[in-house]
Amino acid sequence: MSAVDVAAAGNAPAAREAAPRPARLRPRDVVKVGAVGLRTRPPRTFLSALGIAIGIAAMLAVVGISSSSRADLDRTLDALGTNLLTVAPGQSMTGGDVRLPLTAEEMVERIGPVESVSAIGQVTDASVYRTDRIPEAEHRGLGVYAARTGLPSTTGAQLRDGAWLNEATGRYPAVVLGATAAERLGIGRAGPEVRVLVGGEWFTVLGILEPAPLAPELDTAALIGWRAAETELGFDGHATTLYARAAQERVEAAQRVLGPTANPASPGSVEVSRPSDALVAQRAADEAFTRLLLGLGAVALLVGGVGVANTMVISVLERRSEIGLRRALGATRGQIRLQFLAESLLLSGLGGAGGALLGTGATAAYATSQGWPAVIPPWAAGGGLAVTLVIGALAGLYPALRAARLPPTEALATP
Structure with missing residues (x-):
């Protein structure tokens, strides 16, 4: 072995220590990077979020209107006596x-x-x-x-x-x-x-x-x-x-x-x-009908989740060059995966927030028109948003994994 080889071998650990490590993304940076895809494609973002919003609004409106009706019935029973x-x-x-x-x-x-x-x-x-x-x-x-x-x-x-x-x-x-x-x-x-x-x-x-x-x-x-x-x-x-x-x-x-x-x-x-027993039985029938409507709202929410998944898959296909460039600049697979997962969660969160507002407004308007107290159970609003984020995570998981698996050279070669 020559002196040059010996010197190179001796300096190998030093060279590995000197190699730059990938920068870690802070939570704020993850949000900024995930929001890039939403800002650059506003029509698609709006339509995808709308699908989620309709599902959440339907679920909240069904629960809210049913709860308002039951609250009015309870108020009536309290006034009339059982x-x-x-x-x-x-x-x-x-x-x-x-x-x-x-x-x-x-x-x-x-x-x-x-x-x-x-x-x-x-x-x-x-x-x-x-x-x-x-x-x-x-x-x-x-x-x-x-x-x-x-x-x-x-x-x-x-x-x-x-x-x-x-x-x-x-x-x-x-x-x-x-x-x-x-x-x-x-x-x-x-x-x-x-x-x-x-x-x-x-x-x-x-x-x-x-x-x-x-x-x-x-x-x-x-x-x-x-x-x-x-x-x-x-x-x-x-x-x-x-x-x-x-x-x-x-x-x-x-x-x-x-x-x-x-x-x-x-x-x-x-x-x-x-007579009050008949009213209680009527409330039980209303609750059964509410469960049916909740099932329809869940279907609407599932359709919205499919829309989010479709949007994210198309986004990965359209942004292969961006993914390749980020990988070439040192981004890890985990960071690429986190970027698209954050984008999917942000998209679902926007839809969930919009749906919560729509559902709350619809419940308040209908309850007011009927002379009922407007009641929206906290578990319904919180649970709706949580379900939205879960659906967003599931919908964005496959596109995020697919983006992370793209080799940099193949992604950069994509026109």
């Missing part, structure tokens, strides 16, 4: 109709947990019409009921216009219309000059009710005083529905004894229900 029970006559063992005794209200009032009782009684063979020129067959599905004066306080029904029946007006031909009944009759306000034909007799419209969530049968009813129903329309005095408010902590106990108390002679023919 301690209302209804008692109605059923059928006998032979299939015949059973009537509640005339003393049913008085007997139910004696139940310890019961705080208040009221009732309505259907006036058979009586219909309500706007004028006397309407054919009898066109009764529009409205019923005529005798009503006790304490009905609103027990059922939670509210007046939209006018006044409720009292001991004085309940003796005369005056009527209070349910919300749907007033709408079908074309009556928007109550007053002494507004009259309807009830059972062939003219009745003054004393008031109009708001929709009654816990007593929906009142919505299609024309309600008249108990005494007026007996004297004017021949009402027999038998209640067809009893409403009982029980102490909140003893509702179940009252529910068990309502049937035997209301009709001791035939307790098995009495139907006792809790």
Whole structure:
């Protein structure tokens, strides 16, 4: 071995130590490098981010609107109370109709947990019409009921216009219309000059009710005083529905004894229900429908992720020269991989942020139009953004690996 070779061999470690090491990219530098591809192709960036945004907006809007609806239902239940029970006559063992005794209200009032009782009684063979020129067959599905004066306080029904029946007006031909009944009759306000034909007799419209969530049968009813129903329309005095408010902590106990108390002679023919349970069941059905819509939102989000992956693959193909130049200047495969992965995450993050804004705005607008409180669960917003970033990482993983594997000479040779 010559002296020159010996010297070169001795200086080899020094030469390796002197060789420059690739510079490390700081997080800020990674973001800047990843944003280059987004800034240079704004139309493609916008369309790819829009696909993600639509998926996130759909998911947030579905969750937000459903949550707002449930919040409104909970608010309604809190206002109306969940301690209302209804008692109605059923059928006998032979299939015949059973009537509640005339003393049913008085007997139910004696139940310890019961705080208040009221009732309505259907006036058979009586219909309500706007004028006397309407054919009898066109009764529009409205019923005529005798009503006790304490009905609103027990059922939670509210007046939209006018006044409720009292001991004085309940003796005369005056009527209070349910919300749907007033709408079908074309009556928007109550007053002494507004009259309807009830059972062939003219009745003054004393008031109009708001929709009654816990007593929906009142919505299609024309309600008249108990005494007026007996004297004017021949009402027999038998209640067809009893409403009982029980102490909140003893509702179940009252529910068990309502049937035997209301009709001791035939307790098995009495139907006792809790209207708020139907609303809770409705909420459960809404939740099932929400899950279906969330599935559709997830599909939209997946389509957006495919769009991001497609954009990143095309970006790698178009930027082979840039990749080769960076590799020739000393960039490592890991840095190239990190660059394209960061670009994909930034693209997904933009779409996720835009979708969150769109979903929040849509929820707020719809909830406001319905008079609901706007509710967007934090887990939905946070989870949506997290899912977006996961999809962005998965969508950008293959293009990033492909870019990192490109040899510098092959990339630079690409025209």
